[in-house]
Amino acid sequence: MDPLIAVVGATGTGKSKLAVDLAARFNGEIINGDAMQMYRGLPIITNQIPIAERKGIPHHLLSCVDLEAEAWRISHFKRKHCVLSPRSGVEENYPSSEGSGSDVEDGVDADGAGYEEIPSTSEKWPILDSPPEVLMEKLKEVDPVMAARWHPKDARKIRRSLEIYFQTGRPASEIYAEQQAQKEKAVSECEGLLRFDHTLIFWVHAEKDVLNARLDARVDDMVQQGLLDEAESMFEFLQRKEEQGVSVDLTRGVWVSIGFKELAPYFTARRKAEMSEEELDALRSRCIEAIRTATRQYGGSQVKWIRNKLWRALAEAGMTRRLYLLDSSDVSQWDGCITEPSEQIFQSMLQGDTTPDPKSLSMLAKTVLGAKEEQAQAQPGSAMKSFTCDVCGKTVVGDEQWENHLKSYSHKRGVKSAARKAERDAYFRMKELEAQKGERETEVDSEDKLNPSP
Template structure:
């Protein structure tokens, strides 16, 4: 298997810098795995690494999509990335995939699962077997309210229906669509997937869900409080570097298209990038000229704070993906020892904490030598990975079943949340209230039942 370095982590942790460091050291080329950085002409809003910081290293799939184009579907991204990886290998160089949109990255790292093409087509918003006919056109129930979709899922796949919380509309729809696309319950397909993966591991073959390459996954991570403060400062720097100007250009473009009766979906593509939608209220008010200078300044400050909040939330979601989705996929094939956490909390110790350990790991990978225990790299690595291992070992299949508290009329996503709920003050108050109500109801029933009144009198 050919080598591949994958660098993952939240925004603001230093993924791009590490990629350049390693590419410079090991004759590598970099492939961008961030959906927003595919777009051309918006280097600040999309956080593209400046050309002067690339050290002459080729960066692929960055700034290659025009503003008006549809976002790349995951299938297209995977196809282009695999083509580039093979090309880089053929020239004797080391491919380095830098992920920001982690489900893009994960699609490249792992072999197709049984339902891989189906899931890809759902993310792409189109059913490949029927050309350009969308799934919701073929099966209108997918556009119905979530409770209707859930009820249908209970009929065709009760196992998956019991797994999802009623508020997890996307997962509920996806499970039902898998049934429509394949004619088989998603739970049955995933069970088969696990069985084939287990057999492939036992036989030493590259089965579904296995890594495509001899992969080293480097997770650049930082203490949450330190990272949040760093992200706030970075947003301020981006404002100074031209984020407001780029957002204004996007708004002008959008308005020009609308004036030509050309529609753009603001919920897709670069229009959902952090920065534009948060700054748009201020830019619109500035254009309209209906606010005083003081009101505009207050609105500007509020919009910039919204950018900071959205950035912190996005970082949290990226970390959750790594801890849950990526970790689980690696655990299922017994490959968590390929995931190394590098502590970038202290940028002054970058060489000691990030560059040097990562270079040593890459050298071991290229020499096909054993790598150390990932937990030994730093205290942050030990604490984070031990917590992930403990949580993973405690989880059983039943932990994925939703549980409904009849007392509180609340549905919990799994056994872990159920146990937390049982200890909550809300549940304890609900139990007491239910007991009091039951007592009152029993008292009223006795008072209103002549037979009970007569018997008590005797």
């Protein structure tokens, strides 16, 4: 089979540049995997690579979906991808099945199990439109294993688990267990779980502080290029739909893209014309700052997905050595840190030579990948589970997040506060008991005086 290179990483790390470099070097084509970038007419707000920077390389699944189109699910993307992959070669930003922000949304299976996309089921099962707490209670009833996995407020994942149960009549956890057994069998029989034998995954990564500064500058640049004009065109589209009596689901597709939802309050206020120019300018500045914050947070969630979900999937397939972290913290060293090692690794794989240890490429790669290997050895096959802290009242999902919470300043402060409160309660309880004892002794003394012994 033809080889496939997947380029992943947080926004702003340089994925698009590496994808173009590799496609140009090895005569490949690029398949976009960012659902936001599939939308037509919004190149700035969706961060599409400018035509001038594509070097004539064909880009597939880019700027190909209209605003009115239904948001793609993973099954739809998968069918398109399977048609394109044999004649392409480089896949930029492979979509996460968690669907966070600008990723392709999966179907009813939260783990990307391959269910076909289905029409809305809320008409058949109205409970699916209920608040998260109602959904969680129902899930606890029909599938307590899955209920223990999800955060109580994560309505999307809880709803999906219920959809699986309603559609199939079987708990999602039971289906997942069967799939896991099939995966383990495939690995033990050396069948492999990657569609392409020659597959490499390049993770373009950067130090957090460096990336955050880069992302802030990117937002400022997007504003200069016309971000507000694109966001306003989306806002006006919604107004026209509202006037036509057509409702638009703002929880899916391009409507959750970073930039539009943060600027919506500004456009709403300007439409109402109740604020002064100074107040509007201040609101505009706050909205842009919200875009910066959301962009930094989104970058963090992308890294978290790679470290957790992507790594776990590769570990199950015994393919973690196919994941190479490339350090893009210093863009002035791009050729030496990104271009040259990625080309050499891919060339070695094509020629059947031994590829280097992924941890050997840089100190950042050694630190990050080494930590994941140590964690995997310490917690082999650990299943995702939600934990609720009795001290803080906070719920987190996954062993890693739970460990991080236990080490956090807020938890330790809560533990100390709880200990002080327990000491105070014990002290006042002791005082109360002493007072009660004193009252009883007084009562006994009074009775003795009234009824002296003969």
